[in-house]
Amino acid sequence: MLISESTLPLLTLLAPLLAVPAILMARNPNIREAFTFLAGFLLLGTLLLMLPGVLAGNTPEIVLFPVIPGAPIALRMDPAGMLFALVASVLWIITTAYAIGYMRTKQEQNQTRFYAFFAVSLFATMGAAMSANLLTLYLFYELLSFSTYPLVGHHQSDEAKSGARKYLTYLVSTSIGLALPALLVTALLSGTLDFGGAPLLAGKVGPSAGAVLLVAFLLGFAKAALMPVHGWLPAAMVAPTPVSALLHAVAVVKVGAFCAVRVVTEVFGMEFLSSLGLGAIITGLAAVTMLVSSFTALTQDGLKRRLAFSTIGQLSYIVLGIGMLNTVAAAGGILHIAMHAFGKITLFFCAGAIYVATGEKYISRMGGIGHRMPLTMLAFLIGSLAIIGVPPTGGFLSKWLLLNGSLLGDHWLLAGVLVVSSLLNAAYFLPIVYKAWFCTPAEAQHTGPMREAPTWCLVPLLGTAALSVGVFFYQETLTTLATMAARF
Amino acid sequence: MPVAISALVFSAACAAVLFMQVLSTGSQTYLLGGWAPPWGISLVVDPLSALMLLVVSVGALLNLVAFSFTPSKWPLRKTPAFLGLYLLATAGHLGIVATGDVFNLFVFIEVAALSSYALLSLGGRRATFASLNYLLVGSVGASLYLLGVGYLYIKSGSLNMLDIARILTTMPLSTTALTGFAVLMLGLWIKMAVFPFHAWLPAAYASASPVTSGLLAPMTTKVMAYVIVRMLITVFPQNFLSAMLGFSSMAVWLACIAIIAGALLAIAQQDLRRMLCFILVAEVGYMLGGAFLGNDTAMTGTILHILADAAMTLTLFMAVGIIVARTGSSRIRDMDGMFTIMPVTMLAFTAGALSMIGVPPFCGFFSKWYLISGALEAGHWVFAGSLILSSLVNVLLFFRVFERAFFRQPSTAAVQGTGNWQQLAPLCFIALLLPAIGLATGGIVQQIIQPALQGVL
Incomplete structure (x- = not known):
């Protein structure tokens, strides 16, 4: 092979970063977006080059900077990271x-500015996916918080600023206040973070110290x-x-x-x-998060x-899964990291498409919208089914x-929670779809033609909707990676 | 101007060559006048002091270059006098770092301090008053240091650092020597602006001309912290700290108070430069606490933080100095839209700010990592907590500025243009050094700090 396997993670990491200067320099919006696409495909390409190796059980590894003994800044591609990186890079494109x-x-x-910070965020996401130790993970985690801050406040309105402020306050105060101390204690106790x-x-x-550390890490x-x-x-x-x-819905939360x-x-x-019973x-x-948030969503x-x-x-499904x-x-x-990603991004795309086409943000003002935007609402239905977990969508598998x-x-109790939560998912999504088509003329706020x-x-939202269904039928790579990751 | 800059270039180049030599061949000693150590004065450069020499000389150079090309509302009316003082202050600080003699160190402290007082007073009416205040407090600090040296001389009969160390290890602990140690440290704390002796610092640095605070803010407190480290690892035998556990634990508690007080006072500031000054007060607490925690990890953290803090303070003060020089204001509410007006300067400022917060891979993270690890090793949870708290407060402080600078529209009277490359190049250089130092932490610890700490603590 032309490029040795251990440098591939580095290439993967750098692909989005290389796009940043190009994006900033580009004189013309079309060229600027072309660079983003270029970086996206480059990224996906390097991942696909690594995929067979990872499936065969290899974990390409590279140490970048030996900053602290036992905790260098290093990259390592394992099945869990591969699964996440693949999903994020496909969806970035x-x-x-x-x-x-x-x-x-x-x-x-x-x-x-938007595209530049977007690329930086992807860089941070890839870094987090490929982190070979806790320190590197923390590095990219923080980088992701800071690089998404300008994106959250993008509109520069007062609402956007206060949203961005809240965003940063939550993320950074918890990471510095809880995760970093837990990290340091872990380093002290174990001598390595690899x-x-x-x-x-x-x-x-x-058990008690373990419980404190566990909660500090999770929160x-x-x-x-x-x-x-x-x-x-x-x-x-x-x-x-x-x-x-x-x-x-994908990179940051995942x-x-x-x-x-x-x-x-x-x-x-x-x-x-x-063994600790934690x-x-x-x-x-x-x-608790799963049920309370579902009720709130209603x-x-x-x-x-x-x-x-x-x-x-839905994030709590992931945590619940590993917690069992x-x-x-x-x-x-x-x-579920992957399956939820395809479904939820579809739903967000639909919400954005509705906003672009009609300016509506509120569910109560979307009666009859299926007549005006049938394809979007079809995709919305598919996305909802993926989140609820109805076959033939990917959500069913996870x-x-x-x-x-x-x-x-x-x-048994958790199984019950899972079932109740899925019902709640149906309860907060399906009425939107139902109202979009089946409402009395008096209720309809939108009418055809299309x-x-x-x-x-x-096209992108139809694409992700198709992906949500597609992964049900072509599930092998993802499920293999997930099973391998769970065994590690 | 060209003379001053070329002098500093020469100094920085010498420091760089010396650094390389010391790293490859070990410490170098120069006997002034050829007199042998216990009587004559020697200059001793080991890897640690070589690094400090490099930091001081490069910092002074970058700062002068940047501001020489910045049109300012502080016209350097007495330019030759100003430049002379600037070089003298730099020389004084270099001398403090290089000397191997405790009395000679006092002389250099005074050289550095006297020229600093004069430099600081050139900033206008408020600056004159503030530097008078600094002069009074600083003289007390220097006198206390001298008093401590006196006690040591009474006991050991020597002024040479290595000689004192040798004599003190052979002697039983005496109250005289311990008093000398305590008084000397107290003097250094005052010079270093440890809370509650900090009041001179924000007053003097925030009212001085940008070029002066850009020189002194990164330099003075860090060089004083270096002196404390030097005293602890070279001059005083290990049993001093263990004999005075109360003293060192007081120092750590004082450090905690300094960190928290500095952080809280920084929140209250409406002026960017004053805010940075109070952050500096908190940073002084980091270095003090790490030095007195009494384990290798914390001491490593202190030394790393001296380096890191010098670099990030320089970045921040230079960036803010350029803003002050170009817009005439450093009030936080005048920072609206600053990212649009001066993108490069603000990017450098961001790098400095992230490093202060302690975000990897910037150097501030790694020094803080060692400091907190050291605190945990020593079981000093309050110090560890203070460090974490200070990071959180820094997030608040800097993002308050960023929110204005990034998301608001610039006011109409804003300056246009990004500034000339002569002022931005040094700033970019030092800003890029921040992650570079951070990523080189492994090498710095292995090559410079561990040899310095071997056999100590």
């Missing part, structure tokens, strides 16, 4: 296409939006929709969930956690806010594994 439609139609200001060996803390802490990585540190996510909805779609996965599998280790903390936090009238609360609930401490449920949780895992571990959002918006 699609989102860029969508962003062209959305940003140009809305004539947004400062688009160059992933891939024996779990860092296994056998080194007692410290607040991007996973476990209650009570979830408030930033609805606040972040002031961002332009492409940001909400890719970052706050980095949080991904950190939770790393904490359970690499820092504590599933066996050690179950699984209940994780599942308890996740189950009461939200802003479509994006409802989606945000739905995301909070058996490989089947963990595989389900990790697989939820199936989760449910199996919960029964396998005799977690006037869809611009093509650049419409």
Whole structure:
């Protein structure tokens, strides 16, 4: 091979970063977006080059800077990272296409800044996915918080500024206040922060210290939006929709969930956690978050806010899966990183498309919209089914594994929570779809003929809807990666 | 001007060559006048002091270059006098770092301080008053240091650092020597602006001309912290700290108070330069606490933080100085839209700010990492907590500025144009150094700090 396997992670990391100067220099918007696409395909290409190796059990690794003994800045591609990176990079390309439609139609200001920070955010996401140790993970985690801040406040209105302020306050105060101390204590106790060996803390802490550290990690990585540190996510909805779609349904929040996965599998280790009996903390936090956020979602009238609360609930599926401490449920949780991503990004794309085409943000004003935007609402239906977990969508697969895992571990209560939560998902999504087509003429706020959002918006959302169904039929790569990741 | 700059270039080049030599061949000693150590004065350069020499000389150079090309509302009316003082202050600080003699160190402290008082007073009416205040407090600090040296001389009969160390290890601990130690440290704390002896610092640095505060803010407190470290690792035998556990624990508690007080006072400031000054007060607490925690990890953190803080303070003060020089204001409410007006300067400011907050890979993160690890090792949870709290407050402080500078429209009377490259190049250089130093932490710790700490603590 022309490029050695261990430099591939570095290339993957640098691909989005290389786009930044190009984006800033480009004189013409079309050239600027072309660079983003170029970087996106380059990124995807390097990932696909690595994929066969990772599937065969390799973990390409590269040490960049030996900053602290036992915790260098290093990259390592393992199955969990591969799964996440693949999903994020595919969706980045699609989102860029969508962003062209959305940003140009809305004539947004400062688009160059927007694309530049978008690329930086992807750089940080890739770094987090490929982190070989906790320190590197923390580095990219923080970088992601700071690089998404200008995107959240993009509109520069007072609402946007206060949203961005809340966003940063939640994310940074928890990461510095909880995750960093937990990180330092872990480093002190174990002497290393590297992933891939024996779990860092296994056998080194007692149940009470372990519980404190576990909670500090789970809430410290607040991007996973476990209650009570979830408030930033609805606040972040002031961002332009492409940001909400890719970052706050896929990249940022999944980095949080991904950190939770790393904490359970690499820092504590599933066996050690179950020997301490701490699984209940994780599942308890996740189950409460799941139910409360689903009920809250029912009461939200802003479509994006409802989606945000739905995301909070769905993230907890991932945490719940790994918290059950058996490989089947963990595989389900990790697989849900991908499956939820396809479904939720579709829903966000639809919300944005509706906003672009009609200017509506509130669910109560979307009666009859299916007559005006049938394709969008069809995609919305598919996205909803993926979130609810109805076959033939990808969401079914992950939820199936989760449910199996919960029964396998005799977690009857959690199985019940999963079922109730899925019903609630249906309860907050399906009425929107129903009202979009079936309402009395008096209730209808929109009528035909068909006037869809611009093509650049419409095609990407149909694409992700197709992907949500497609992954049900072509599931092998993703499920293999998830199962491998759960075994590690 | 060209003379001053070429002098500093020469100094920085010498420091760089010296640094390389010391790294490859070990410490170098120069005997002034050829007199042998216990009687004559020697200059000793080991890897640690070589690094400090490099930091001081490069910092002074970059700062002068940047501001020489910045049109300012502080016209350097007495330019030759100003430049002379500037070089003298730099020389004084270099001398403090290089000398191997405790009395000679006092002389250099006075050289540096006297020229600083004069430099600071050139900033206008408020500056004159502030530097008088600094003069009074600073003289007390220097006198206390001298008093401490006196006690040591009574006991050991020597002024040479290595000689004192040798003599003190052979002697039983005496109250005289311990008093000398305590008084000397107290003097250094005052010079370093440890809370509650900090009041001179914000007053003097915030009212001085930008070029002066850009020189002194990164330099003075860090060089004083270096002196404390030097005293602890070279001059005083290890049993001093263990004999005075109360003293060192007081120092750490004082550091905690300094950090928290500095952070809280910084929140109250409406002026960017004053805010930075109070952050500096908090940073002084970092270095003090790490030095007195009494373990290798914390000491490593202190030394790293001396380096990191010098670099990031220089970045921030230069960036703000350029803003002040070009817009005439450093009030936070005048920062609206500053990213649009001066993108390069603000990017450098952002780098400095992220480093102050402690975001990897900027150097501020790694020094803080060692400091907190050291605090945890020592079981000093309050110090660890103060460091974390200070990071959180820094987020608040800097993002308050960023929110204005990034999301608001610039006011109409704003200056246009991004500024000339002579002022931006040094700023960019130092801003890029921040992550570079951070990523080189492993090498710095291995090559410079660990040899310096070997056999100590």
